[in-house]
Amino acid sequence: MAQNQAMDAALLTLAEMGEADRLTIAAGTPGIVLMERAAEAIAETVLARYPGAERVACLAGPGNNGGDAYAAAAILLRAGREVRLFHLVPPEKLQGDAANAAAAYDGPAEPLAAFDAQSFDLVIDGLFGAGLARPLEGEVAELVERLNAAATPVVAIDLPSGISGASGAVLGTAVEAEATVTFFRRKPGHLLEPGRSHCGAVAVSDIGVLSTALETIAPKCFENRPALWRHRLAVPSDAGHKYDRGHAVVFSGPASRTGAARLAATAALRAGAGLVTMFSPAGAVLVNAAHLTAVMLKRCEDTDELASHLGDTRLNAFVLGPGFGAGETARAYAEAVLAAGGRLVLDADGISSFKDDPEALFAAARAASEARGDSEPALVLTPHSGEFKRLFPDIASAEGLSKLDQARLAAERACAVVVLKGRDTVIAAPDGRAAINATGTPWLATAGSGDVLSGIVAAQLAQGTPSFEAAAAAVWMHGKAAEAFGAGLIAEDLPGMLPKVFAGLEATGP
Numbered sequence: 001m002a003q004n005q006a007m008d009a010a011l012l013t014l015a016e017m018g019e020a021d022r023l024t025i026a027a028g029t030p031g032i033v034l035m036e037r038a039a040e041a042i043a044e045t046v047l048a049r050y051p052g053a054e055r056v057a058c059l060a061g062p063g064n065n066g067g068d069a070y071a072a073a074a075i076l077l078r079a080g081r082e083v084r085l086f087h088l089v090p091p092e093k094l095q096g097d098a099a100n101a102a103a104a105y106d107g108p109a110e111p112l113a114a115f116d117a118q119s120f121d122l123v124i125d126g127l128f129g130a131g132l133a134r135p136l137e138g139e140v141a142e143l144v145e146r147l148n149a150a151a152t153p154v155v156a157i158d159l160p161s162g163i164s165g166a167s168g169a170v171l172g173t174a175v176e177a178e179a180t181v182t183f184f185r186r187k188p189g190h191l192l193e194p195g196r197s198h199c200g201a202v203a204v205s206d207i208g209v210l211s212t213a214l215e216t217i218a219p220k221c222f223e224n225r226p227a228l229w230r231h232r233l234a235v236p237s238d239a240g241h242k243y244d245r246g247h248a249v250v251f252s253g254p255a256s257r258t259g260a261a262r263l264a265a266t267a268a269l270r271a272g273a274g275l276v277t278m279f280s281p282a283g284a285v286l287v288n289a290a291h292l293t294a295v296m297l298k299r300c301e302d303t304d305e306l307a308s309h310l311g312d313t314r315l316n317a318f319v320l321g322p323g324f325g326a327g328e329t330a331r332a333y334a335e336a337v338l339a340a341g342g343r344l345v346l347d348a349d350g351i352s353s354f355k356d357d358p359e360a361l362f363a364a365a366r367a368a369s370e371a372r373g374d375s376e377p378a379l380v381l382t383p384h385s386g387e388f389k390r391l392f393p394d395i396a397s398a399e400g401l402s403k404l405d406q407a408r409l410a411a412e413r414a415c416a417v418v419v420l421k422g423r424d425t426v427i428a429a430p431d432g433r434a435a436i437n438a439t440g441t442p443w444l445a446t447a448g449s450g451d452v453l454s455g456i457v458a459a460q461l462a463q464g465t466p467s468f469e470a471a472a473a474a475v476w477m478h479g480k481a482a483e484a485f486g487a488g489l490i491a492e493d494l495p496g497m498l499p500k501v502f503a504g505l506e507a508t509g510p
């Protein structure tokens with residue numbers, strides 16, 4: 001059940017989508033039928049979203065995306081719209097299903113050069129979809145730029161032309177659509193920026209591609225939805241004790257920088273850790289004490305004091321980094337926590353502390369993961385792109401890697417779950433599983449919001465949720481908390497929205 005629901009959230013590579021098509025066609029559904037259904041889905045979206053759009057332009061490229069445009073044009077013509085089709089290559093040069101779709105279209109068709117966006121109420125972009133193989137240039141690139149400059153709304157078929165389905169990258173230039181209709185399942189490029197912003201509202205149409213094909217294909221990348229992790233999520237049990245819900249620890253920075261750790265600690269408590277303790281340097285104990293209530297406080301001045309605290313094995317999840325200060329202490333603490341069998345969320349300064357010797361961190365994570373005996377990553381890294389660059393400079397600067405590729409490579413190398421943050425946060429595990437997040441609002445780009453996220457991750461780790469699911473759930477909830485609050489959000493507002501997020505999770509399905 002959980003497996004099937006997760007498969008609804010699968011994001012397919014070009015090869016996986018091709019395989020799903022192949023298996024469907026082999027099982028008896030001809031390609032032209034799939035194209036016909038794709039065209040119906042496009043026409044439905046157009047008629048529903050733009051009921052007043054009379055003058056419709058359909059732009060048709062050289063492949064099956066163009067075939068979809070011809071087939072959609074035919075349907076819209078029958079629906080009484082004033083349709084004109086503009087082609088990049090003459091219809092007689094099309095092949096296969098696209099050639100058949102072009103032959104079946106008997107409306108007006110002209111070369112692309114005759115297209116002027118200003119003369120239409122709506123444009124359907126069927127230039128390139130999954131088959132985009134190189135950057136747009138020349139006549140097409142100029143046309144796309146003119147189209148984007150015009151006010152005419154665009155509905156894209158499968159993907160806005162110029163957007164890579166694999167990475168969300170703009171190849172040359174790309175259409176800015178108001179809506180995109182894709183087929184069977186989304187692709188990473190619908191969620192990864194800048195692709196996501198170019199897509200507008202994405203509709204996914206089940207065109208009869210066999211969903212059972214996904215069992216054979218076994219995709220490893222998903223949209224971050226509850227179906228991915230709700231079955232692993234820890235929830236307080238009726239007879240539960242607070243210690244059943246774990247004991248999270250957040251390391252505080254020095255007296256002048258304690259706020260970030262308190263944000264993480266409050267979030268950890270709200271997100272369900274049974275107990276949360278702040279470990280504070282001696283000089284910051286008073287300022288922390290003045291601010292904390294349900295969060296407990298312990299002095300932790302140096303590695304010796306830490307070692308004695310770590311003797312208490314009930315302390316099971318740690319956050320190190322927010323406001324902590326980068327340097328030797330952070331490195332020593334992180335290594336000590338991992339060596340003691342703790343699960344560690346390393347954020348902010350904690351990450352930056354290892355910039356000169358990332359391998360030391362990765363070795364500690366590998367050893368901790370091996371010592372657990374269940375190959376569960378003990379380390380969760382939560383970098384934004386700047387922090388990511390410090391730990392993985394070669395991966396960050398390599399040409400042609402998507403954010404998804406980067407997070408996956410980093411997770412494998414670091415033996416950690418990597419949460420590569422941003423509007424399109426990617427969560428990746430060392431075994432190749434990945435999730436791309438779509439919850440949240442731009443108001444999350446505010447001081448301290450990352451600190452709150454690290455606390456939510458720790459709350460799930462403390463309760464025994466596996467690291468990948470813990471991180472993915474936390475990122476989703478963090479985004480939902482921001483959505484629930486709305487405009488004017490500051491980091492302090494996020495923990496208080498978590499009860500609403502939990503209520504929503506209980507009330508809804510995947």
Ligand SMILES: NC(=O)C1=CN([C@@H]2O[C@H](COP(=O)(O)OP(=O)(O)OC[C@H]3O[C@@H](n4cnc5c(N)ncnc54)[C@H](O)[C@@H]3O)[C@@H](O)[C@H]2O)[C@@H](O)CC1
Pocket residue numbers: 021031034035036038061062063064065066067068127128129130131132133134135136137157158159183207
């Ligand atoms: N069974 C299927 O596979 C289905 C596919 N469908 C449609 O088929 C599309 C994929 O079709 P194709 O694989 O033919 O790919 P496309 O239609 O996206 O384009 C491929 C063609 O464009 C050329 N090309 C690529 N990049 C170019 C560039 N920058 N400049 C100029 N030419 C370029 C290629 O040489 C090739 O001729 C999907 O996006 C979807 O719209 C739908 O009909 C539904 C069913």
Ligand SMILES: Nc1ncnc2c1ncn2[C@@H]1O[C@H](COP(=O)(O)OP(=O)(O)O)[C@@H](O)[C@H]1O
Pocket residue numbers: 348384421422423424425439440441442443444445446447448449450451452453478
């Ligand atoms: N434009 C945006 N839309 C949605 N989420 C965002 C956006 N910008 C940032 N975020 C999220 O906000 C958080 C910011 O974290 P971080 O950069 O560590 O900030 P800080 O260090 O101030 O806590 C991350 O979870 C990130 O994914």
Ligand SMILES: [K+]
Pocket residue numbers: 065125126127128129156157158159160161
């Ligand atoms: K397209």
